[in-house]
Structure formats: C-alpha cells, structure tokens
Amino acid sequence: MDLPFPLIKKLMRWFEQRRREMPWRGSEDPYHIWVSEMMLQQTQVTTVEKYYPKWIARFPDVFSLAQAPLEEILKVWEGLGYYTRARNFHKGAKYIAEHAKSREQPFPDTYEEWLKVPGVGPYTAAAVSSIAFRYPAAVLDANVLRVMARLFCLERNTASPGLRRELFTAMNRAFYDFHPGWVNQAWMELGSLQCKPRPDCGNCPIKDFCAAFARNAVADYPRKKAKKDIPIRSGAAFVILRENRVLLLRRPAEGFLGGLWEFPSYTLRENTKKDSYFQDFIRNNHLLPESEALACIRHSYSHFHQDMQIYKTELRGNWSNPAWTALCWADPEKAKALPLSGLTHKILQSLRLTGSLPAEKIN
Numbered sequence: 001m002d003l004p005f006p007l008i009k010k011l012m013r014w015f016e017q018r019r020r021e022m023p024w025r026g027s028e029d030p031y032h033i034w035v036s037e038m039m040l041q042q043t044q045v046t047t048v049e050k051y052y053p054k055w056i057a058r059f060p061d062v063f064s065l066a067q068a069p070l071e072e073i074l075k076v077w078e079g080l081g082y083y084t085r086a087r088n089f090h091k092g093a094k095y096i097a098e099h100a101k102s103r104e105q106p107f108p109d110t111y112e113e114w115l116k117v118p119g120v121g122p123y124t125a126a127a128v129s130s131i132a133f134r135y136p137a138a139v140l141d142a143n144v145l146r147v148m149a150r151l152f153c154l155e156r157n158t159a160s161p162g163l164r165r166e167l168f169t170a171m172n173r174a175f176y177d178f179h180p181g182w183v184n185q186a187w188m189e190l191g192s193l194q195c196k197p198r199p200d201c202g203n204c205p206i207k208d209f210c211a212a213f214a215r216n217a218v219a220d221y222p223r224k225k226a227k228k229d230i231p232i233r234s235g236a237a238f239v240i241l242r243e244n245r246v247l248l249l250r251r252p253a254e255g256f257l258g259g260l261w262e263f264p265s266y267t268l269r270e271n272t273k274k275d276s277y278f279q280d281f282i283r284n285n286h287l288l289p290e291s292e293a294l295a296c297i298r299h300s301y302s303h304f305h306q307d308m309q310i311y312k313t314e315l316r317g318n319w320s321n322p323a324w325t326a327l328c329w330a331d332p333e334k335a336k337a338l339p340l341s342g343l344t345h346k347i348l349q350s351l352r353l354t355g356s357l358p359a360e361k362i363n
C-alpha cells in the first residue's frame, strides 16, 4: 500500500480550502485535543461543539478534571452517551496528574507513552500525540478506514488487526514534511465530507489515485459485514413517590451506565420469562405496583432496544438492594442536578405528561 507524495499534496491542498472550523481545531494544547477526541468517538461534530465549551469551562485543565468527583464529570457528560468514555477520561486524567512531568507540560509526547494512559486507545493516542506534539502516528478511525478500503479496494474486513497494522505502517510512512496532526485531520475530514458512505467522487481531490473509483466499484467498498438485528429487551421501571419525591438509585461505578442514577428497574435479556421475573422483582423488593402500567417507553442503545413498562408503585418499608450503590429521595426538579440515564429523563418526562408530577417541577 503506497501513499505517494502527490496524493498527500492534493489531500493537504483540499484540506486547507475545505476544512471546517471547530472550537478545538488549530489548538496544540494536548488537554483540549484530548477532550475533543474523547467526545468525538461515536459522536457527531455538531453535538460535540455544544458540549466542548461547557466541559472546558468546568474542567479547564487536566488537574481540575483529575480532582473532580466522578458524579460531577458524569453530569457534564450527560447526554453524550457511552459513559465509559467519561469514566476512562477521569482515570486517564488522574494518571496524568500523578505522572506529570511538570505542571506546565504534564503530558506524554509520544504515541507509545499515550497508550500507557488508562482509557487511551490507539485512536486517541495517535490523535493527541500527532496534533499536539507532531508525533508521526496515523489515526485510523471509521472514516479513515472507509477511505482506505476504497482507495486500495481492500478485500479484508477493516476491523482485522493485521490489516490495521499494515495501514498504520503505510500511513506513518506518508506524512512527508507535513505536520502529522494536520495530515491525520485531513484524512478524517476527507472521510467526513467527501468519501462519506455515499461519496462525492466527482469532487474528490484524490480520485486519480483511487482504485475503487478507477474500477467503477466504489459501492462495493468497504466490504459489507452481515448486519446483525438489534435485539429488543423488555423490562420494567418503578416510580415510587413519597411526598412529591421520587426514589432514585445509583448504578455501580463500573459497567454499563456506571454511576448514573435511575428508577428501580430491571431489563431482561432475550428469552427470559417475563412474568415470573416481574413477580420475583416486586416481591423481593417489597413493591406494590398499580395493576396497569402508566406508560411503555422505548429507549435505544447502539446494541439493543429497551422496551420498558413504567409502573407507579408503593414501597412497603425501606428500599434495600445491593445491586445499586446508593439511593436518594429526590425532588424531581433537583434530580436534574444528578447524572441521569437517558431512560430516567424519558420517565420523568412521561410522568409530567401524564400528570403524575406537577408540570412545573420537571424539565
């Protein structure tokens, strides 16, 4: 796989003219770049543009992030999804603060050193080291992999580690005298704006080098994986009201939606017997739900849909279930200050719409 100088030159000229302005673009501050790269994983630029300034205002440097409580970090992250990123970011910031070379320049400056930071994978290590420190490490995100699959008519799955290593080597040889960080951003931008899933080949700056374009086979690359159906998991959530306060529980810090607050609830894997689980759950937790569900809410994640029946419920005695790490009786208005799961937001909204809580009390 060869990426000759004339190709890179055309790419860089196009990038100079076409690149989008973004709040973090042009910065060589490693922390700012790290924030943007953590947020941009699985998330659109337009969404990140809204969160980024809020984050920088609240956590202006790596030390303020390292010292902040996880709950506050999750709150500022709320809505961006994939909360593991926020927890990993916190762990990474603590590591950097502990291993700081100096307060002025606490960061590692090579790809290999960045890979030692907890929660930092090859993508982030390459992005931060190349953009902030001009380190020649190629970024291979989904957009870049799509471009490469077409440029070279790659038959192998781009998820294959062997193929990724080959691409990494080929791209690392092809920075020439350009700033590696700008070359990486140019590839990513080409994948976002030009070589999209439905590409605009007519205006592509590197079409003369593209094997798929030459063979009129652009639609065949990247090779498609068989699509998996997204499963639907059902469950129930229980709204327990006492003196206009609702019972909220905090999930364990690690794992799916770790550290977020939610209503008492369960979600079943496919093929679990629903009725008996419902009966066991309410008996074991001393719940007396109303006979009819108040609402049924679908909430979707990348790997499953969740269909939840929402029940108004009485609680006999006190709540006690070690599956959650903390509980609180929250004024629904004040609950907004807690980091809440997306489903919890939807349930609060549904309670307002059904008149179960005073409208002005909830967002």
Ligand code: SF4
Pocket (backbone or CB within 6 Å): 147, 150, 151, 194, 195, 196, 199, 200, 201, 202, 204, 205, 206, 207, 210, 212, 213, 218
């Ligand atoms: S010519 Fe088309 S398929 Fe090839 S790199 Fe350009 S946009 Fe992508």
